[in-house]
Amino acid sequence: MKKPNQLPKMYCNLFGHDYQVTKRVTYHVKEYTCRHCKTQLTTNSNGSLTKLTPKFKEINAILERIHNSRTQRLKNKNLSSSIY
Numbered sequence: 001m002k003k004p005n006q007l008p009k010m011y012c013n014l015f016g017h018d019y020q021v022t023k024r025v026t027y028h029v030k031e032y033t034c035r036h037c038k039t040q041l042t043t044n045s046n047g048s049l050t051k052l053t054p055k056f057k058e059i060n061a062i063l064e065r066i067h068n069s070r071t072q073r074l075k076n077k078n079l080s081s082s083i084y
């Protein structure tokens with residue numbers, strides 16, 4: 001039996017989306033995906049949620065890179081200060 005595709009969307013219309021964090025970009029920016037209809041959201045620069053468009057994916061990728069290099073540097077610093 002074929003699974004009806006319209007069901008998740010109908011569920012969301014009735015009960016609202018059920019978002020889960022799918023990615024932590026920075027401490028403040030996260031990406032969310034609805035468990036039912038796979039709609040994706042992200043935190044924007046105002047701190048509110050907005051639809052995850054390709055533009056925002058691009059911004060998040062850059063943010064993530066900056067964030068990672070920053071935390072990486074911090075880790076290295078802590079490591080070397082614990083050695084010396």
Ligand SMILES: [Zn+2]
Nearest residue numbers: 012017034037
């Ligand atoms: Zn949904």
